[in-house]
Amino acid sequence: MRDSSLIGRVAIVTGGARGIGRILALALVRAGAQVLITARSPAEIDRTVADARSLAAGACKGMVADVSERRDCEATVAAAERLFGPVGVLVNNAGVGPGSLVPRDAAGTSDRFMDPDPAKRLRFWETDPDACARLIATNLSGVYQMSQAAAGAMVERGFGRVVNISTSVPVMRMPGFSPYGPVKAAVEASTLVWAQELAGSGVTANVLLPGGPTDTAFIPGGDVGVRAPVFAAGKQSAGLEGTNVNRFLLPPEIMAPPMLWLASDGSAETSGRRIVARDWDPDLPVAAAAERAMQPRSAATVVM
Structure with a gap:
């Protein structure tokens, strides 16, 4: 996607040093944006910043920050403005995966939450309490705190894009995925509320998700980066979110085109919506691709 409105636009991508966050950050740099990434690993930040520099397009800086800490969230926004x-854009991507919830002394390994037999998955009372608290602090409170830190100034300026990275609906209510799935459901409910509160301000809030398990470190087993088959987004029937009949992983790169659109001027009339990346056909005109990937409003999401 080539969109002149992204040239020079300032963006923050949390968890932007690896996985989906890294792909989104590099896509923004490629489009000409100026991007600040945050992560907890200095080495991963340095690698991503170096790769961004080699693109010779926009700009990328990085800082160590933990979105579960309010001070870090406020410092991130301040650093982006200073740099x-x-x-103009906040991508809330930082997250802790469900594999972290398995206690060290529990039977099995960290891939127990992926067992095909729901009866063998980790039950909520077996999860590590400290890991649960950290997941909630990062995946829910972190999204809230980063958005709070950025949104006020966006509203004052009359422009902003908040993009919250989510997961498929089946994961939200699937045995063995608590509290990860329910927390993502809470993020989506928050996004809908924020979109209503931001209406008319020039600031939008939307949800973006891959549409199925994705080849990142969140999914254990095998080497990350080589587990996704050739997959053409938007070429299957729409509405297959969360289905994984052949147990394949989606390539995380499919997240970039819809994210760039959500960050652009072209998405100004879109807020409080849910975009599924696997349904975005990059060969269609942008408006048509967005319509295909955007889930219809349900009775629960219509603003009365």
């Missing part, structure tokens, strides 16, 4: 200028 590049007013923040």
